[in-house]
Amino acid sequence: MSDSKIRNMDEFARVSGVSRPTLSKYFNEPESVRQTTRRKIDAALKKYDYRPNIYAMNQNRKLTKSIGIVVPLLSDPYFAEIARNLEQRCIAAGYRPTLFSSHGDPAFEVEVLDTLRSMKPAGVLFAPLGRASDRAALERFCADVPTLIFDSSVDEIGLAFVGSDNFQFTSHITDYLCRTGEAPCFFEMKTPANPNAHRRRQSYVDAMQSFGFTPHVISVDGEGWGFEEIGRVGGHAAFDQNQFSTNTILCSNDRLAIGLLTACYEKGIRVGRGAECTIRVAGQDGHPHSRYTCPPLTTISHNYDAVSQTAAEALFAAIDGHVTPWQSTRLEGKLIMRASA
Amino acid sequence: MSDSKIRNMDEFARVSGVSRPTLSKYFNEPESVRQTTRRKIDAALKKYDYRPNIYAMNQNRKLTKSIGIVVPLLSDPYFAEIARNLEQRCIAAGYRPTLFSSHGDPAFEVEVLDTLRSMKPAGVLFAPLGRASDRAALERFCADVPTLIFDSSVDEIGLAFVGSDNFQFTSHITDYLCRTGEAPCFFEMKTPANPNAHRRRQSYVDAMQSFGFTPHVISVDGEGWGFEEIGRVGGHAAFDQNQFSTNTILCSNDRLAIGLLTACYEKGIRVGRGAECTIRVAGQDGHPHSRYTCPPLTTISHNYDAVSQTAAEALFAAIDGHVTPWQSTRLEGKLIMRASA
DNA sequence: AATTTAAATTTGCGCGCGTAAATTTTTAGT
DNA sequence: ACTAAAAATTTACGCGCGCAAATTTAAATT
Known part of the structure; x- marks a missing residue:
């Protein structure tokens, strides 16, 4: 050289x-x-x-080759995993992805939006905080920048929505639990950080009723994104107050389930399907860690690849001018049967 | 407005x-x-x-207000956590941090370096892949951009190094294990992705000898960054071949320990300090998940806050022109005693 | 070989801001 | 009130590239 x-x-x-x-x-x-x-x-x-010089390049270009990827909390392995997946698809398609985390903070989410706007990206893949998101700010942003919403939906905003079918998730795993043992009760946060949680509770109630069982929801206290700790502390409280009506507990998400498993361990309660086990615990998400809990966690997993592929390709198509009317794509989850339930 | x-x-x-x-x-x-x-x-x-317009701003500026943060693998919660910490310190100091992951791939690490160079950042906080890193490329990069190396050291490159004292880590927890039960054997990967692993093995051997015990290292097969699976599969193999010479196992890192705990569960081996338990398992890193394993994992934790604060402040000082000769800061870890050992 | 079509080149302007030098205004100090 | 120092302003140029129009050159078609 x-x-x-x-x-x-x-x-x-x-x-x-x-x-x-x-x-x-x-x-x-x-x-x-x-x-x-x-x-x-x-x-x-x-x-x-x-x-x-990238700065000189992008200064006068109407459409940069950069893509913003925003997730609610990058230190959550679920989001880290999907962000990694999306990032590599962007690179493969010739874009320069930039990663952002909202750090679980609605105010910071708005700041990320401002930063993104000034980057003039070709497009944005955006997973909103959900309930807590500033809807108006997001709407204004989507009007300026081609934005695809993923993971959790916020009405009909942006180009399209791609995520998992939370109704199918919960109803499918509820069905499985009912068929293989006692009907489950539902373990969740009282004030969940994520709107998917509401869909899951509703779906649990619907599924139970359609199967002819009485739904039973345990909502535990706790704010923020420390789901494992909320699940652990909430689990202890629920055991102490005898809140679990059956021997089977379906958790709103895997992180909550992981915390609950810890609570079970600490209480000396054996979890699993064996004769010597007292209760069954299942989660939802297919969290990267769920394979390694003790016992390994039965869960219903996002189709990470399909979600990220669908999301990325829809955005690329929109960038290339193939505009389609707004649509919502919700992909089915896959039941992963392990030892916990 | x-x-x-x-x-x-x-x-x-x-x-x-x-x-x-x-x-x-x-x-x-x-x-x-x-x-x-x-x-x-x-x-x-x-x-x-x-x-x-950020592009017009940065085009002619010698010193951008942006800072690059690079970690080997962002989907590893340990790196995600320290990256999050660093990111917020940069924002608080008035910089615009940009996150990068090398995705565990040395070739990609070099690409990240190229991308960073073209960003003309005020500085870079860089956690190298380690052994696999392209030393020459990194050296060239450091000559152009104020770079602070953290987490794992690569000789005397960049402004300074800030990380944990791996010798202290391993010797401290080895000491603890020796005092509270049988002396530990050491469980590690044969070809670790991270150079810290070598320091830890060496430190284990030294510590054991200085305490008057015979060191015993179990090195398991496995490539890449799927540490939990490597620990699980390697754990099974080690049990089958009766490789664990004592009832106490110190793992090279927490993720390996998590996989080993899963193997123990699958083998029906009870882990912990109680009379009914067969073996003790300890990890190293203070992984965000270690609190929630079953049993909760005894480990020696990085001082996340101190590492990121020291690293960030050293970089900010260098950016402000307070040049100091290269130095290596290695912070002590904190023993976290839990139920597993 | 002539024609059509596509691609590359030349020319030249403009983007939004950094920055330097000279000048004017404001502030601080006696 | 006068002076010196500090800050703000005016003026002017340049950065590295995007982009458009006109022109030339090369490739594809008949």
Whole structure:
């Protein structure tokens, strides 16, 4: 590699034997220049390590090649996993993804929106905080930037919604639990941070009634995103007050279930399907960690790949001008039968 | 708020009654303009929602206000947690942090470096993949951009290193285990993705010898970042081949320990300190999940706050021109005694 | 070989802001 | 009130690239 430094596109145009506007086209969309030209540029790129100034590039471009990915809380492995998946799809499609976490804070979510707006991204993949989100701010943002909502829905906002079918989730795993033992009661947070929780409770109630059972919901106290601790503390309280009406507990999500399993352990209650076990516990989400709990957690898993693929491709299509009317895609979950229930 | 749109700084200068160069100063460093002037700008900002074009801003600025944060794998809760911590410190200090994950891939790590270079960040907080990192590329990068290395050290590269004292970690928890029961054997990956692992094994051996015990290391197969599964599968194999020489197992990290706990559960082996328990298991890292394993995992925890604070402040100081010779700061871990050992 | 079509080039303007130098205004100090 | 210092303003230029129009060159078609 030559060590002579290339300062700008003009200099690089000289050494590559291609005009600057052609280079500009190439860097924006390599396929848009003739193959022979592309080879000249590629050869020069190998020789001199020039990279265009991204700030100068994006200043005048109407449509940047960047995509924003926003999740409510990046330190939640579920969101980390789906963010990772989306990120790699963006890269594969030739975009520059930028990751954001709302840190579970509605005010910060609005700030992320502002930051994103000033980035002039080609599009945004946005998982809202849910209930707590500033609807008006989100609506204004969607009017300016092509935004695809995923994970949890906020009415008919943005290009489309892609997520899991929470009704199917809960009704499917409730069905499974009813068939294999006592009908479950439902363990949830009183004030859940996520709107999916409401759908899940409702679906549990519906499913139980349609199967001819009486639903029983245990709502525990606790604010914020420390679900495991809320599940653990709430689990202790529920046991102490004898709130579990059956020997089977369906949790609103896996993190809550993980906390409940810890509470069971601490109380000396054996969890599982065996004869020596007292109760069964199931979760919902297919959390990356659910395989490794003790006992391994029976859960209904998001189809991570399908959700992220559907979401990413819908956004890419919209960016490419294939506008379709708003639609909601809700993908089915897959029951993962493990030892806990 | 007035709805008349402000297109650029010139227009905003007119409506705020301040000159454009003064605005430029303000947006770069609000404290650098007189208080009366600042109030005029703040008032105008409330009235018109103008935000300077970040691309135009950064194009000619030598020193951007952005900071890059790079971790090996963002879907690992340990890195997610420390990244979150660092991110908020950057925001509090008035910087714009951007998060990157190397996805456990050395080639991708180099790409992240290239992306970062073109961002002209004020500084970078970089946690290398370790052994697998492209040392030369990293060195070149550090020559161009103020970079602080954290978590795992790569010789004397960058401004400084801040991380945990892996020798203290392992020797401290080994000491604890020896005092409270049988001396531990050491459970690790044969080809660890992280260089800290080597330090920990070495420290275990040293500690055991200094306490007058014979060290015993079990190295299990497995590539990549799926530590829990490697620990689980390796645990099964180790039990089947009777490789554990004592009833106490110190794992190289918490994720490995979590997988081992799962293997124990699957084998029907009771873990903990009670009379009815067969073995003790301990981890290292203070993984966010370690509180919720069954039994809760005894571990030695990183001082997340102190590591991220030290790292962030050292970088901020360097950015502000307070250059100090390279130094390595290794913070002690805190023993967290739980039920598993 | 002539024609059509596509791609690359030349030319030149503009984006929104940084920044430097010279000038004016404001503030602080005696 | 006068002076010196600090801050704000005016003026002017440049950054690196996007982009559009006109022109030239190369590729594809007949």
